[in-house]
Amino acid sequence: xxxxxxxxxxxxxxxxxxxxxxxxxxxxxxxxxxxxxxxxxxxxxxxxxxxxxxxxxxxxxxxxxxxxxxxxxxxxxxxxxxxxxxxxxxxxxxxxxxxxxxxxxxxxxxxxxxxxxxxxxxxxxxxxxxxxxxxxxxxxxxxxxxxxxxxxxxxxxxxxxxxxxxxxxxxxxxxxxxxxxxxxxxxxxxxxxxxxxxxxxxxxxxxxxxxxxxxxxxxxxxxxxxxxxxxxxxxxxxxxxxxxxxxxxxxxxxxxxxxxxxxxxxxxxxxxxxxxxxxxxxxxxxxxxxx
Amino acid sequence: xxxxxxxxxxxxxxxxxxxxxxxxxxxxxxxxxxxxxxxxxxxxxxxxxxxxxxxxxxxxxxxxxxxxxxxxxxxxxxxxxxxxxxxxxxxxxxxxxxxxxxxxxxxxxxxxxxxxxxxxxxxxxxxxxxxxxxxxxxxxxxxxxxxxxxxxxxxxxxxxxxxxxxxxxxxxxxxxxxxxxxxxxxxxxxxxxxxxxxxxxxxxxxxxxxxxxxxxxxxxxxxxxxxxxxxxxxxxxxxxxxxxxxxxxxxxxxxxxxxxxxxxxxxxxxxxxxxxxxxxxxxxxxxxxxxxxx
Numbered sequence: 167x168x169x170x171x172x173x174x175x176x177x178x179x180x181x182x183x184x185x186x187x188x189x190x191x192x193x194x195x196x197x198x199x200x201x202x203x204x205x206x207x208x209x210x211x212x213x214x215x216x217x218x219x220x221x222x223x224x225x226x227x228x229x230x231x232x233x234x235x236x237x238x239x240x241x242x243x244x245x246x247x248x249x250x251x252x253x254x255x256x257x258x259x260x261x262x263x264x265x266x267x268x269x270x271x272x273x274x275x276x277x278x279x280x281x282x283x284x285x286x287x288x289x290x291x292x293x294x295x296x297x298x299x300x301x302x303x304x305x306x307x308x309x310x311x312x313x314x315x316x317x318x319x320x321x322x323x324x325x326x327x328x329x330x331x332x333x334x335x336x337x338x339x340x341x342x343x344x345x346x347x348x349x350x351x352x353x354x355x356x357x358x359x360x361x362x363x364x365x366x367x368x369x370x371x372x373x374x375x376x377x378x379x380x381x382x383x384x385x386x387x388x389x390x391x392x393x394x395x396x397x398x399x400x401x402x403x404x405x406x407x408x409x410x411x412x413x414x415x416x417x418x419x420x421x422x423x424x425x426x427x428x429x430x431x432x433x434x435x436x437x438x439x440x441x442x443x444x445x446x447x448x449x450x451x452x453x454x455x456x457x
Numbered sequence: 458x459x460x461x462x463x464x465x466x467x468x469x470x471x472x473x474x475x476x477x478x479x480x481x482x483x484x485x486x487x488x489x490x491x492x493x494x495x496x497x498x499x500x501x502x503x504x505x506x507x508x509x510x511x512x513x514x515x516x517x518x519x520x521x522x523x524x525x526x527x528x529x530x531x532x533x534x535x536x537x538x539x540x541x542x543x544x545x546x547x548x549x550x551x552x553x554x555x556x557x558x559x560x561x562x563x564x565x566x567x568x569x570x571x572x573x574x575x576x577x578x579x580x581x582x583x584x585x586x587x588x589x590x591x592x593x594x595x596x597x598x599x600x601x602x603x604x605x606x607x608x609x610x611x612x613x614x615x616x617x618x619x620x621x622x623x624x625x626x627x628x629x630x631x632x633x634x635x636x637x638x639x640x641x642x643x644x645x646x647x648x649x650x651x652x653x654x655x656x657x658x659x660x661x662x663x664x665x666x667x668x669x670x671x672x673x674x675x676x677x678x679x680x681x682x683x684x685x686x687x688x689x690x691x692x693x694x695x696x697x698x699x700x701x702x703x704x705x706x707x708x709x710x711x712x713x714x715x716x717x718x719x720x721x722x723x724x725x726x727x728x729x730x731x732x733x734x735x736x737x738x739x740x741x742x743x744x745x746x747x748x749x750x751x
Binding site: 211214215218219221222223224228232233235236238239262263265266267269270271273305306309310311313314317318319321322323324326327328330331332397398400401404405408414415418421426430433434437438 | 498499501502503504505506507508509512513516517519520523556559560562563566599602603604606607610611612614615616617619620621624690691693694697698701707708711723726727728730731734
């Protein structure tokens with residue numbers, strides 16, 4: 167706000183805009199080099215897109231045929247129907263299992279990741295080697311998707327929801343570690359300096375100087391991950407790691423479309439409920455503030 | 458100027474002290490209650506998810522062995538030969554990885570394009586009518602809530618095996634996820650340019666083009682890049698359900714217990730994901746710097 171408020175119109179200040187334009191033609195033109203750069207960039211992105219469509223065998227006919235079949239599938243899905251009360255109970259049990267997995271996995275991952283978050287934060291561990299090593303370690307864990315972790319854990323503890331829980335813990339451990347370390351690095355250093363200056367130990371500086379600052383941020387992130395894990399966990403059953411995903415895959419593979427749509431409806435309701443609850447919790451914990 | 462703080466009279470002090478300790482005690486009680494509820498919920502969740510520490514302790518030794526199985530014996534003297542033998546399928550794997558990236562790219566661009574259009578209809582500031590806003594928001598919500606792999610499962614049935622259902626699934630999910638972020642950005646813009654355009658008789662597309670887009674474009678691109686990172690990970694597992702990319706090969710190797718090949722492919726995936734993350738982070742930082750300079 168260093169320019170004074172403009173009271174006069176542009177034409178009042180520059181009565182002869184036309185003369186100015188003819189005097190300084192370059193100031194009124196866009197930079198041609200920059201325009202060429204943007205043109206080349208956008209052009210190559212479009213070319214890559216076109217090549218990609220060609221590569222994956224896209225054709226309008228295929229689109230029409232596919233959506234024709236998709237329309238049949240969607241109409242077969244109506245109305246959502248579990249088939250029997252027994253099935254409905256099984257599916258609801260699957261959803262409860264899914265939510266349990268997401269909840270337990272998220273909190274375990276958060277507890278395990280907290281020390282690593284501190285280890286990977288530059289303002290806590292000044293040794294560059296240690297915090298870089300911690301960062302890269304977290305990066306590698308994050309590079310593997312939850313579903314791949316689930317495959318690995320199924321090989322270790324066998325089929326079932328426990329493998330899924332372990333997969334969520336491992337995958338989120340990497341993500342939480344990174345987010346936590348960033349939150350810790352963004353914390354204000356002054357309270358720590360104050361505590362240390364008045365005779366507190368380094369650990370007390372972290373406990374009373376940094377933790378109160380980052381706690382609301384971390385809780386917000388944990389809630390967000392719980393929401394997103396509820397979604398992820400619905401598909402983890404595809405590789406046999408528990409939850410509703412197993413039934414979802416089974417009903418789709420056997421073309422039981424009415425049951426499929428019932429399960430999808432169940433997932434939508436669950437996710438909406440979880441979002442609502444965690445929204446309330448978020449406001450209760452960190453106040454009504456956009457995150 | 459120095460002034461000594463006058464201590465309060467003893468009776469007033471005691472009153473304040475007791476009020477303070479009552480408040481602290483109440484806060485502690487609240488925290489304790491919340492903590493107990495939290496622990497109870499965690500135990501319930503653990504039971505629901507069949508968490509079994511004994512099973513974990515008995516089987517944990519298999520976890521390092523899994524990683525050991527995934528790496529072949531690599532001798533110091535025959536290092537290059539061993540690595541070359543480990544990566545016997547490098548050409549094929551890299552080609553599939555490129556296909557994976559292409560799936561992620563097309564899915565992201567298509568999804569972002571749909572999100573771009575729908576975001577204006579779904580936003581408070583630019584929506585055309587209450588009805589279209591409601592419809593756009595519910596549609597985006599649906600696309601966002603159903604996981605991309607679920608869409609892929611259904612699309613594989615209607616479009617056949619191959620990368621196309623994977624692209625479509627990513628595009629649908631991306632439009633939902635980005636659409637919400639986009640309309641939140643549009644809701645936070647400075648409305649003055651739009652009002653100026655409206656006052657001088659601009660049509661709705663013109664208001665969007667000259668009033669909104671210049672304000673939001675860098676943020677849109679930044680979020681799309683972030684989504685691209687996520688979609689690369691997503692595209693890598695699309696193959697699990699037959700929707701193209703490197704996941705198809707990965708699940709085949711896992712099912713056939715070709716651990717060494719699983720390890721080789723996993724390293725390719727991790728390296729690619731890290732490279733993409735690194736590259737997009739650089740671009741996003743430049744975009745943010747541009748935003749700050751404006």
